[in-house]
Amino acid sequence: MTKQEILTQYLIENQAGFYRLAYSILKNTDEALDAVQTAVCRALERQGSLRDTGAVRSWFYRILLNTCNDAFRQRARVVPLPENLELSQEDPEPADDTLARRVEALPPEVGTVIKLRFYEELPLKDISRITGQNLSTVKSRLYAGLKKLRIQMEGEII
Numbered sequence: 001m002t003k004q005e006i007l008t009q010y011l012i013e014n015q016a017g018f019y020r021l022a023y024s025i026l027k028n029t030d031e032a033l034d035a036v037q038t039a040v041c042r043a044l045e046r047q048g049s050l051r052d053t054g055a056v057r058s059w060f061y062r063i064l065l066n067t068c069n070d071a072f073r074q075r076a077r078v079v080p081l082p083e084n085l086e087l088s089q090e091d092p093e094p095a096d097d098t099l100a101r102r103v104e105a106l107p108p109e110v111g112t113v114i115k116l117r118f119y120e121e122l123p124l125k126d127i128s129r130i131t132g133q134n135l136s137t138v139k140s141r142l143y144a145g146l147k148k149l150r151i152q153m154e155g156e157i158i
Contacts, residue, residue: 006053010060011040017120018064024115025068027104035071039064058126065112065130102149110145113138 001009011018015036022032022039042063050059103111109131116127124142128135 003050003053004047007043007047007050007056007060010056011043015040018060021061021115021120022064022068024119025065025112026071031071031075035064035067038070039067042067055129057122058129061116061120061122061126061130062132099149099153102152103145106145106148109133110141110148113141114145114149117142 018036018039019032022035023029026032026035039060043060046063050056103114106114112131113127116122116130117124122130124135124138127133127142128138131138133141
C-alpha cells in the first residue's frame with residue numbers, strides 16, 4: 001500500500017478514538033469535532049512529512065494534540081455568550097465521574113499523558129513522540145499523576 005492509502009485507512013478506522021481524545025481535552029462537542037476535522041486536513045496536507053508509515057499513529061496524535069492546543073488559544077480570545085442563551089446539550093457525563101473530574105483537575109501536561117496512556121492505550125514511547133517530551137519526563141508525569149489520583153481516591157474512601 002502507498003503512504004496515502006495507509007494514512008487514509010488509519011484515519012477512517014480510528015476517527016471515533018480521535019474524537020474521544022479531542023473531547024476529553026476540549027470538553028465541547030463542536031470544538032472536538034472541529035479539531036478532529038482540522039487535524040485530518042492537516043495530516044492529509046502534510047503526509048509528505050510522514051517518513052515512517054509504521055509511526056502514523058504517533059505522528060497523527062501529535063497533529064491532533066497541537067490542533068487541540070490551538071483551539072485552547074482561540075478559546076481565550078472568544079467573548080462568552082450571555083447566560084440566558086439556550087445552547088444544545090453536551091455529551092452526558094458518566095454516572096460516576098469522580099475519577100474523570102480528578103484527571104481533569106490535574107495540570108494539563110500531566111492530564112494529557114494520563115489520557116493518552118489510559119484512554120487511548122498508547123505506549124509511553126509513543127506518548128513521548130506525540131508530546132515532544134523526553135521519555136523519562138513522560139514517565140515521571142504519568143507516575144506523579146497516578147500517585148496524586150490514588151491519594152485523592154483513597155482519601156475519599158476512608
